[in-house]
Amino acid sequence: MTIITERRTWTLALVVVAFAAGLWAAHRWHRASSAVAGPEFQLASLSTSTPAQDFTLYDGEGRSRSLRDFRGRVVLMFFGFTRCPDVCPTELFKLSQVKQSLADDGARVQVIFITLDPERDSPALMQTYTSAFDPDFVGLTGSREQIDKVAAQYYVAHAKAGPPDNYVIDHSTSTYVIDPAGRLRLLGRMDTSVETFVHDIRLLLQEQPGGTG
């Protein structure tokens, strides 16, 4: 009886020690692996290494503007139209909150609103419209051909719907996030929170120039 009890005790002790050692090893391995992993983006990451497709459109003062003009800043680009009653004001207001939440870093963020309705959205109207959200926002318009080309470059689906004198435009609602090196990096959505945008934009601003893609 004594021998059996003693053997049992030793076996039990061995199991306990082995288990504890396993836990410790797992813990160490986990810590090491999370230490080497880089910061993680919360938005859908595109990890592209080539510059985003460039374009030339016109700003509120009729000056031609290209995407490359905004290198050095994180660009948040959204497509819509000024007679959009719900979605566009919602998203642009959110982007103005993102910029505000970034405080000083907000100066390194450029919001660009590109119209899908160039027939009704003149440069002056785009200027008035974007200024209502933030005076630093840039609203871009162009000819129908130019707009269609940019939309195609970014796979923006859009179509007019309703009567000719009072149509609306169905359109995709992604916000394109372009890093300071001009690469398309992340895609935001209508349901992306201000906090998520702020988190990911801070990561992009912290990256070393010429760093990872």
Next chain:
Amino acid sequence: MRSFAPPLACLWALVGITAATASEPVSTVRIEQAWARATPPGVNVGAAYAVISNRGAADRLVAVESTLSEQVEIHNSSQQAGRMQMRPVAEVDVPAGGRVVFEPGGSHLMLIDLKRPLRQGELLSMTFVFANAGRITVQLPVAPIGSTQAPTSAHDHHH
């Protein structure tokens, strides 16, 4: 004692009127959390939101009117093939004991041909017309441009 009679009569009359009003059938449809959004200058469309709750029998919202716009359209929004699509609908069923929600990014009331921009802090008068409940007029507080929720209070000043 005689001198007290006329005021007493008035009092009884008042109670009578109040009682009569209270005993009339009260509409079971309510407009709650109604608000509109300020609009940028130069754009003559806007959006308003509300929750319609119905504690009674099924009803239908057949029209919406506003003093500041030529037209109000009831819009359904949906994601179709990657596009946000909004379409006017003629009427909306308000189920018995149910709710209809108009909110940013979803169904909304589109104000068309605004007579002037909607300004943050003002009140917009809108009338909801129901098949059974009739006309219900509410005053909607106007929230900042693009805001996704009703203004928290009338005393909430932002600069």
